[in-house]
Every structure is written in C-alpha cells, then in structure tokens.
Amino acid sequence: MSDVLVEGLNASYRQNKVLHDVSFKVQPGTLTAIIGPNGAGKSTLLKVMLGLHPKLSGTVSFYGSAFSKVKSRIGYVPQRGSVDWDFPTDALDVVMMGLYGKVGWLKWPKASHRQQALHALDQMGMADYAHRQISQLSGGQQQRVFLARALVQDSDLYFLDEPLAGVDAATEKAIMTTLQLLKEQGKTVMVVHHDLHTVEEYFDHVLLLNRTIVAHGSTREAFTQEQVYRAYGGSLRWIGGT
Numbered sequence: 001m002s003d004v005l006v007e008g009l010n011a012s013y014r015q016n017k018v019l020h021d022v023s024f025k026v027q028p029g030t031l032t033a034i035i036g037p038n039g040a041g042k043s044t045l046l047k048v049m050l051g052l053h054p055k056l057s058g059t060v061s062f063y064g065s066a067f068s069k070v071k072s073r074i075g076y077v078p079q080r081g082s083v084d085w086d087f088p089t090d091a092l093d094v095v096m097m098g099l100y101g102k103v104g105w106l107k108w109p110k111a112s113h114r115q116q117a118l119h120a121l122d123q124m125g126m127a128d129y130a131h132r133q134i135s136q137l138s139g140g141q142q143q144r145v146f147l148a149r150a151l152v153q154d155s156d157l158y159f160l161d162e163p164l165a166g167v168d169a170a171t172e173k174a175i176m177t178t179l180q181l182l183k184e185q186g187k188t189v190m191v192v193h194h195d196l197h198t199v200e201e202y203f204d205h206v207l208l209l210n211r212t213i214v215a216h217g218s219t220r221e222a223f224t225q226e227q228v229y230r231a232y233g234g235s236l237r238w239i240g241g242t
C-alpha cells in the first residue's frame with residue numbers, strides 16, 4: 001500500500017483554479033522534493049492534502065485512510081512566513097506542542113516529555129535556546145525549532161513547506177541531515193523545495209508541479225532537463241546532470 005495516494009485532485013481560490021487533476025502516489029521510505037515555479041500550487045497541494053484548504057474534487061488518502069483518521073501519524077512544518085512568531089512562548093514550549101497528541105490536551109506533560117523535547121532541540125543544535133522567546137530567534141533558528149517539534153511528534157509521514165528558505169548553510173545541513181535520518185528510519189518525507197541546484201544531492205524522488213503534475217518519479221527519471229523546462233517554461237539555464 002502507498003503511504004500517500006492522491007487521485008484527480010482539483011482545487012481553487014475563488015475563480016483561480018490552482019490544482020488540475022493532480023494524481024500521484026508515494027512509497028514508504030522516500031524523500032521527495034516538490035518543485036515548480038512560483039505560483040505552481042506547491043503550498044496549496046500540501047494544504048489541500050492536509051485538509052487546511054478545501055478541494056473541489058478528488059481523493060487523498062494516507063495508509064489507505066482519510067487524513068482525519070491518521071492525523072497522529074502525520075507531521076507538517078508550514079512555511080515560516082505563515083506562522084505568528086510574536087506569539088509569547090519559548091522554544092521548548094513550541095516543541096512540547098508537538099507532543100500534545102501523546103500527552104493529551106489539558107493534561108500536564110510529564111518530565112519524560114520535557115526530556116524528549118529538550119533532546120529534539122539538542123538534535124537540532126538548539127538546546128541553548130530552549131527558554132528563548134521564539135520572537136527573539138533568527139529565521140534559521142525558528143526553522144530548527146519547528147523541525148525539533150516535528151521530530152518529537154515521531155510521525156510516519158512528514159510534509160515540510162520550504163524548510164530551507166532563507167536559512168544559512170549550517171542550518172541547511174542540520175535540516176537535511178535530519179530529513180535523511182528520518183528517511184533511513186523508513187519514514188516518508190515530502191518537501192516543497194525551491195533550489196534546483198540541490199535537488200539531485202538531497203532528494204531521491206521528485207514531483208514536478210505546475211498546477212498539474214509535469215513529472216513524478218525517482219530523481220533520475222523525473223528531474224531531467226526536458227521535464228524541468230516543461231514545468232518552468234524554458235527560461236532556465238539547466239544545472240542538472242542529465
């Protein structure tokens with residue numbers, strides 16, 4: 001069974017049809033880049049799959065079930081710009097929020113949960129910032145905190161929306177090492193990504209989107225000059241291998 005199965009998905013914002021008949025399936029233990037030009041519908045695809053934006057038609061299933069039934073197995077890291085970073089809370093609390101599925105709302109987290117959250121911050125090189133207000137973290141540090149939150153959720157399936165946008169080289173490395181580790185543990189990871197130069201190095205699968213699927217498959221098969229030109233409209237200088 002596929003981890004993710006999307007069939008005939010259509011979605012719009014008012015009159016603006018953003019996703020046209022999108023169908024694909026994703027196998028376990030893969031690390032997929034979702035790439036395509038600005039406005040291609042990459043973020044919208046994630047939002048529709050996770051029930052954050054309504055679909056016009058089509059089906060989305062995870063492990064053969066609707067999102068609502070398998071929510072606890074799915075982690076989502078939204079675009080940094082879409083989060084209210086002025087919310088008065090510290091880094092440790094943000095990570096603890098990832099544990100609510102396990103702790104239960106309105107129950108006190110145990111010391112072991114706190115330890116788990118601290119460990120995840122440490123994994124992302126953020127242990128020293130546990131008690132720093134999130135508004136006082138840099139963009140890259142905020143992104144690391146969000147990754148730590150996704151880690152404690154211990155999901156089977158992760159969706160990340162541009163986790164590498166605006167981060168420095170060290171943070172990019174920390175994030176990609178973490179995602180590779182999740183993949184090696186057999187988890188399935190899908191990442192909206194904008195840097196074509198690093199696709200071949202970082203990802204084993206590619207989903208090329210421009211409002212509809214242009215190509216999908218292993219990076220070798222799908223990330224070719226011809227397909228990328230089709231998705232981006234031919235205005236790019238080719239940087240890949242094939």
Ligand SMILES: Nc1ncnc2c1ncn2[C@@H]1O[C@H](COP(=O)(O)OP(=O)(O)OP(=O)(O)O)[C@@H](O)[C@H]1O
Binds near residue numbers: 039
């Ligand atoms: N909340 C919204 N209301 C109305 N239109 C929207 C909204 N969000 C996105 N859109 C429109 O939907 C289309 C797809 O946007 P989306 O953010 O999914 O693209 P994207 O591929 O993630 O783009 P980018 O690479 O620029 O982040 C664009 O034309 C965008 O203007």
